[in-house]
Amino acid sequence: MKKIVLALTLSTLSTGAVMAANYDIDPAHTYPHFAISHLGFSTMQGRFEKTSGTLTLDKAKKTASVNITIDAASISTAHKKRDDHLRSPDFLNVKEHPNITFKSTRVSFSGDMPSKVEGKLTIMGTTKDVTLNVIHAKCGKHPFNKKDVCGFDAETSIKRSDYGVKYGLPAIGDEMKLTLELEAIKK
Amino acid sequence: MISFLDLPEFQSAVAPFLASLVCALLFYRFKPMLSGLGLVLGFLTTVLLVTGLPTIPLTASSRIIVTTLVAALVGLSLDWIKLKDNYHLGIMILFMALALFWTLGKILLNMEGSEFWLYTLGGLMYVSLLTIGLEKLKDRPLPLHSATIALASGTGISAILGASALLGQLSSALAAAAGALLLLSLLLQKPPTGSNISLTTAAGTGLLGLGAVILSSMPWYTLLFFPLIPLIGFIPENKTRFWLKSTLFYFFPAMLIASVAVLSVWLGMEESTYGY
Numbered sequence: 106m107k108k109i110v111l112a113l114t115l116s117t118l119s120t121g122a123v124m125a126a127n128y129d130i131d132p133a134h135t136y137p138h139f140a141i142s143h144l145g146f147s148t149m150q151g152r153f154e155k156t157s158g159t160l161t162l163d164k165a166k167k168t169a170s171v172n173i174t175i176d177a178a179s180i181s182t183a184h185k186k187r188d189d190h191l192r193s194p195d196f197l198n199v200k201e202h203p204n205i206t207f208k209s210t211r212v213s214f215s216g217d218m219p220s221k222v223e224g225k226l227t228i229m230g231t232t233k234d235v236t237l238n239v240i241h242a243k244c245g246k247h248p249f250n251k252k253d254v255c256g257f258d259a260e261t262s263i264k265r266s267d268y269g270v271k272y273g274l275p276a277i278g279d280e281m282k283l284t285l286e287l288e289a290i291k292k
Numbered sequence: 293m294i295s296f297l298d299l300p301e302f303q304s305a306v307a308p309f310l311a312s313l314v315c316a317l318l319f320y321r322f323k324p325m326l327s328g329l330g331l332v333l334g335f336l337t338t339v340l341l342v343t344g345l346p347t348i349p350l351t352a353s354s355r356i357i358v359t360t361l362v363a364a365l366v367g368l369s370l371d372w373i374k375l376k377d378n379y380h381l382g383i384m385i386l387f388m389a390l391a392l393f394w395t396l397g398k399i400l401l402n403m404e405g406s407e408f409w410l411y412t413l414g415g416l417m418y419v420s421l422l423t424i425g426l427e428k429l430k431d432r433p434l435p436l437h438s439a440t441i442a443l444a445s446g447t448g449i450s451a452i453l454g455a456s457a458l459l460g461q462l463s464s465a466l467a468a469a470a471g472a473l474l475l476l477s478l479l480l481q482k483p484p485t486g487s488n489i490s491l492t493t494a495a496g497t498g499l500l501g502l503g504a505v506i507l508s509s510m511p512w513y514t515l516l517f518f519p520l521i522p523l524i525g526f527i528p529e530n531k532t533r534f535w536l537k538s539t540l541f542y543f544f545p546a547m548l549i550a551s552v553a554v555l556s557v558w559l560g561m562e563e564s565t566y567g568y
Binding site for chain 1: 351398457459503509
């Protein structure tokens with residue numbers, strides 16, 4: 106009897122451990138990008154080329170966490186002079202604040218996939234609470250490398266002035282739409 | 293809709309010029325010794341328009357702003373105390389060295405090997421040369437203000453071309469404010485002079501220039517030209533010369549050196565477009 110109970114306990118624990126999966130963010134398929142008003146004429150788009158981080162997902166318990174680190178100097182708007190300006194003390198001040206980070210604090214689920222990720226976004230040394238709305242999520246086996254992959258598209262909106270990025274206001278917009286397309290590979 | 297308060301020309305030229313002019317005249321009316329504070333008050337006007345007062349946590353740019361404001365008070369204190377020349381200059385150089393480490397030290401300490409030594413020793417030498425050169429001019433309003441205009445406008449334009457409009461605007465504000473003081477020097481019997489001007493200029497233009505090199509993309513060799521500007525003090529004064537001619541004798545050589553510095557940035561640029 107004791108052996109049966111022990112076996113059942115062990116199998117439950119191992120099942121729980123299998124469901125909680127740890128992933129490394131795939132930098133080649135992760136694209137944080139932003140859109141902001143340029144002098145009121147049009148919306149300027151830009152993205153960050155280098156991202157790293159980790160993701161944890163437990164579908165059974167409906168828990169998850171994500172930690173993302175973005176190399177601020179990897180900003181790209183397809184114009185070198187503008188990119189240099191964005192890296193300067195006028196905007197992201199990358200020499201003093203080389204990383205932009207997001208650490209989740211709470212993840213809400215819809216079905217067995219995340220629908221909303223609340224967390225702390227840090228830009229230029231200033232941390233604020235933000236909520237990422239997950240607009241697409243899928244986990245499965247990669248058809249070529251056969252690895253377990255989870256992918257998400259999420260978006261939010263911030264005011265750059267809240268993070269001390271104030272240069273050029275109001276000509277260059279304050280409201281900034283952030284979008285994150287993320288893929289993570291199971292460890 | 294952009295108001296005129298948001299226009300860079302107003303923020304970095306018109307506003308600091310007017311603020312400096314009004315403040316210097318007001319101080320001159322009641323306490324001529326303080327009229328040189330027009331320079332730092334013109335600078336402060338631009339700070340308020342462009343970034344607002346610095347807030348915690350202080351960035352390197354914020355620290356440069358704070359240092360420039362404090363430099364005016366330190367310079368004014370030295371003008372008032374009247375120490376022996378060597379002590380006076382020694383305190384100013386010590387202030388600049390401490391200011392360098394307080395504003396840019398965090399970035400310098402992240403550098404490795406020869407890069408650290410080049411920027412640290414080079415930076416120390418740069419701010420020291422500016423301090424010594426400008427201090428030699430402190431009692432001579434025409435070369436002092438001409439040198440300030442040239443240093444500040446040269447640093448400002450070079451910083452803008454080197455991809456930091458903020459640092460460029462702040463330095464340009466010093467040029468505009470000094471322009472007001474130069475104008476007053478031609479009109480007033482006791483023109484604004486003193487270490488409150490020379491130290492503010494050395495701190496503002498020196499640290500903004502170094503900031504543009506270390507924090508942004510201004511080439512380091514641009515800074516080689518600026519310590520030459522105070523050498524206009526060697527042009528002999530001629531009290532019989534018409535005042536406008538005297539001004540031009542100092543102003544044009546100073547601006548010529550500043551122009552060469554700006555040209556060095558322009559020629560090194562990969563793309564010539566701005567205003568993207």
